[in-house]
Amino acid sequence: MxxxxxxxxxxxxxxxxxxxxxxxxxxxxxxxxxxxxxxxAQVRPDLNGLRVKGVNSPAVYLILDGKRRHIPNPATYNNLFRDWNGIQSVLDVNAVDDGGPLSDGAILGKSPSGPEVYLISNGIKRWITSPAAMDKYYFAWNKIVTISPVALYSIPTGPSIS
Structure with missing residues (x-):
């Protein structure tokens, strides 16, 4: 008692x-x-790539590295994803460990001289390793921003996304 x-x-x-x-x-x-x-809360790598929200909450999260990452606003969401379809409503988003938010204005970027596409957020770039990874995370091919090689390579590199 x-x-x-x-x-x-x-x-x-x-x-x-x-x-x-x-x-x-x-x-x-x-x-x-x-x-x-x-x-x-648990780290859930099996959920990587999902976009989720609580049943009674407008906040949308991306599961990345097995952790939920808050997408801070619609503009950032629109920078990264194809559309708003496929977001799953779940009863308890807090059951997945909090990995911190994506940065406001996060983008997909690449150099004009190479095929590698990166998620650029929180001051780091993370290589998206394949077209299959782009699809898994529902990232939008048509929203990739071309960044000068000097600027892109000056951004510290984080873990790859596969």
Whole structure:
């Protein structure tokens, strides 16, 4: 009983500190002692390439590196993806570990002198290794921006996307 009460108080305190809407839920009846524990967020590489949103939330995420990456606004979404089709509504986007947001204005870029396409976000470029990877992530071929080789190669390189 004491453990349940402490858990409820910790959840309430976290909600107040973080300013989340979880405070009313923390005040709800405590779960039964035999109820399964809430699972922590997990890294889910099996979901890579999906675009997801919560059932009752407008926020859209890309699953990349097995983590959810918030797409900060429609303009950034439109820079990267073919269209708004195929976004999956899920009950708990928080079940996937948070990998931080894509940067506002993230783009797909390439040099005019090479075929490699990169996702450029958060100050790094990540090589998209194949047409299959472009399709898996639903990236838009017609939205690739040509960047001068000097500018492109001055951007630090992050892990490849496959």
């Amino acid at each position: 004491l453990r349940r009460t402490c858990s409820t108080l910790i959840a309430l305190l976290a909600a107040v500190i973080l300013g989340t809407a979880a405070a009313p839920a923390a005040l709800a009846a405590a779960p039964a002692a035999d109820a399964p524990a809430v699972q922590p």
